[in-house]
Amino acid sequence: MAKRIDVNNLNVYYRAFCAVEGVSLAIEPHSVTALIGPSGCGKSTFIRTINRMHEVIPGARVEGEVLMDGIDLYAPGIDPVAVRRHVGMVFQRPNPFPTMTIAENALAGTRLNNRRISKADAEEVVETSLKAANLWEEVKDRLDRPGSSLSGGQQQRLCIARAIAIKPDVLLMDEPCSALDPISTLAIEDLIAELKSEYTIVIVTHNMQQAARVSDRTAFFNIAGAGKPGKLIEMNATSVIFSSPAERATEDYISGRFG
Amino acid sequence: MTTVAPARSESTGDSLTAARSSLANAFFSRLTAGAASLILVTLAAVATFLLVRAWPAITSSSADLASKVDWLGTASSDTLIATIGYLVFGTLLIGTMALLIGAPISFGIALFISHYAPRRLAATLGYIVDLLAAVPSVIYGLWGGFVLIPKLAPFYGWLNREFGWFPLFAGEASPTGRVALSASIVLAIMILPIITAVTREVFLQTPVLHEEAALAMGATRWEMIRMAVFPFARSGMIGATMLGLGRALGETMAVYMILSPGLSYSFHVLEASSHNTIAANIALKFPEANATGVEALIAMGLALFVITLAVNVLARWVVSRRSEFSGAN
Numbered sequence: 078m079a080k081r082i083d084v085n086n087l088n089v090y091y092r093a094f095c096a097v098e099g100v101s102l103a104i105e106p107h108s109v110t111a112l113i114g115p116s117g118c119g120k121s122t123f124i125r126t127i128n129r130m131h132e133v134i135p136g137a138r139v140e141g142e143v144l145m146d147g148i149d150l151y152a153p154g155i156d157p158v159a160v161r162r163h164v165g166m167v168f169q170r171p172n173p174f175p176t177m178t179i180a181e182n183a184l185a186g187t188r189l190n191n192r193r194i195s196k197a198d199a200e201e202v203v204e205t206s207l208k209a210a211n212l213w214e215e216v217k218d219r220l221d222r223p224g225s226s227l228s229g230g231q232q233q234r235l236c237i238a239r240a241i242a243i244k245p246d247v248l249l250m251d252e253p254c255s256a257l258d259p260i261s262t263l264a265i266e267d268l269i270a271e272l273k274s275e276y277t278i279v280i281v282t283h284n285m286q287q288a289a290r291v292s293d294r295t296a297f298f299n300i301a302g303a304g305k306p307g308k309l310i311e312m313n314a315t316s317v318i319f320s321s322p323a324e325r326a327t328e329d330y331i332s333g334r335f336g
Numbered sequence: 337m338t339t340v341a342p343a344r345s346e347s348t349g350d351s352l353t354a355a356r357s358s359l360a361n362a363f364f365s366r367l368t369a370g371a372a373s374l375i376l377v378t379l380a381a382v383a384t385f386l387l388v389r390a391w392p393a394i395t396s397s398s399a400d401l402a403s404k405v406d407w408l409g410t411a412s413s414d415t416l417i418a419t420i421g422y423l424v425f426g427t428l429l430i431g432t433m434a435l436l437i438g439a440p441i442s443f444g445i446a447l448f449i450s451h452y453a454p455r456r457l458a459a460t461l462g463y464i465v466d467l468l469a470a471v472p473s474v475i476y477g478l479w480g481g482f483v484l485i486p487k488l489a490p491f492y493g494w495l496n497r498e499f500g501w502f503p504l505f506a507g508e509a510s511p512t513g514r515v516a517l518s519a520s521i522v523l524a525i526m527i528l529p530i531i532t533a534v535t536r537e538v539f540l541q542t543p544v545l546h547e548e549a550a551l552a553m554g555a556t557r558w559e560m561i562r563m564a565v566f567p568f569a570r571s572g573m574i575g576a577t578m579l580g581l582g583r584a585l586g587e588t589m590a591v592y593m594i595l596s597p598g599l600s601y602s603f604h605v606l607e608a609s610s611h612n613t614i615a616a617n618i619a620l621k622f623p624e625a626n627a628t629g630v631e632a633l634i635a636m637g638l639a640l641f642v643i644t645l646a647v648n649v650l651a652r653w654v655v656s657r658r659s660e661f662s663g664a665n
């Protein structure tokens with residue numbers, strides 16, 4: 078069940094350093110939102126606040142609200158572990174568990190919730206999630222091989238399968254294609270377009286064409302200088318951002334006249 | 337590395353040959369190869385020494401040995417081979433128990449230091465563990481003999497009364513506490529630091545990428561550790577354990593000072609005068625041994641050597657069995 082996300086006045090810190098300041102934005106369910114901006118402007122930092130992965134880093138903390146269908150994820154009494162079961166994440170570098178087989182990787186999240194899953198159910202989860210990640214045809218004959226025996230693009234799709242196997246409401250992707258070749262990238266972009274019908278997707282990308290191709294809305298983050306916090310400059314429909322952005326900085330960035 | 341500045345290519349006449357660096361390269365590769373073969377040579381030398389010196393004792397008749405060595409006899413229970421059998425059993429029993437007690441505690445401490453403790457506390461604890469590793473075994477033996485055992489003896493009595501139905505705690509608990517379990521406990525404490533130090537390093541090296549993958553799926557910290565840390569650290573944990581076992585098997589002084597020695601195939605680890613280890617036995621008998629006695633003791637040393645080798649080969653085999661899934665690729 079895709080859910081909406083509303084961020085209100087979010088400040089994100091690493092110890093005393095404020096990495097992201099004053100972000101407010103809304104993310105509609107069943108949409109793809111692209112986060113773009115120069116390196117170091119806090120895209121990764123921001124996206125990791127949506128599944129409370131930010132606080133895994135020692136000394137990291139957050140001020141402000143992140144609402145998922147109206148519920149503040151940072152309210153007292155909210156369990157970050159539960160949050161992460163609803164908000165899945167795919168990382169920049171493919172990270173399947175090397176000690177697990179392909180099938181075990183796809184099942185890893187399901188096993189956390191349901192340790193005694195029957196063999197038939199397990200096979201079912203493996204097949205549906207790998208099919209949803211467009212990987213099934215390539216790996217169905219070697220499900221018991223290590224996850225690390227796949228190519229980079231296949232590994233990344235395995236990670237997507239692993240993330241969607243637990244049926245999250247929101248799927249976060251931090252530069253999911255940056256380590257991949259153009260063909261694998263296209264495969265994942267197609268996949269994102271398909272997954273949109275079931276999930277709310279947020280994707281960080283450095284590739285303007287990719288943002289233009291896959292996303293419905295685009296948010297541009299920028300940073301005033303080294304040591305300054307990153308800020309949300311503007312957010313709008315992707316077509317508007319790429320044709321007639323309101324801010325000069327956005328236009329400079331997407332046309333490559335940056336800095 | 338073979339693209340060379342023009343200046344040198346003139347002198348050698350060949351722009352693709354780096355004369356000096358290839359010489360250094362060859363030198364160091366010889367040096368490392370030499371160092372590596374030195375290990376093999378040492379191993380072979382030790383094995384040869386043990387075999388050659390033990391050979392007379394191994395091949396001579398039990399009657400002959402019994403006439404020359406006062407602690408050997410001709411009955412089926414006190415020939416050289418029988419004695420070695422008891423000692424191998426005692427060594428393995430005490431070593432294994434030490435490992436069963438020590439390894440889980442070490443893993444726990446290592447995990448606490450690497451994944452649970454706040455940074456400051458983790459550093460202090462790590463420091464203390466390293467210090468413990470440097471304490472000589474005689475000190476552990478003294479401490480075990482004077483402090484630990486008197487405290488443990490009453491506990492053994494209780495264990496024997498309440499859990500006597502469990503084979504290990506059956507038999508007659510010794511009131512002195514100078515029993516196999518005491519030796520194992522002190523050995524466990526001795527091998528704790530080395531196992532902890534090695535596993536802590538391995539736990540710390542778990543790729544953040546995999547830890548975050550587990551957490552992002554909604555794993556609790558413990559689930560993350562089982563999913564990402566333990567599988568990654570598995571071969572390191574086995575290696576550390578074997579390192580500990582190697583120490584426990586070969587440890588002499590602590591066992592010598594704690595255990596009341598005896599020879600039997602008894603699993604009653606609370607009974608005194610039932611067990612001894614090879615190393616402690618050699619220490620016990622060596623000072624008064626005549627020439628033949630020394631040969632008999634060297635035969636025991638050979639047995640210890642074989643056990644240690646076997647343990648290491650076994651460990652390697654266990655580690656390599658799933659190397660495809662190790663994450664090294």
Ligand SMILES: Nc1ncnc2c1ncn2[C@@H]1O[C@H](COP(=O)(O)OP(=O)(O)OP(=O)(O)O)[C@@H](O)[C@H]1O
Pocket residue numbers: 091094096114115116117118119120121122123134304
């Ligand atoms: N673990 C950390 N500890 C301290 N500061 C950090 C940490 N991770 C990131 N930062 C800082 O936070 C700021 C934002 O970093 P972030 O990784 O979010 O940027 P980004 O927009 O994702 O960049 P890129 O496009 O290069 O991935 C940077 O100044 C960075 O140095």
Ligand SMILES: [Mg+2]
Pocket residue numbers: 120121122251
């Ligand atoms: Mg980033």
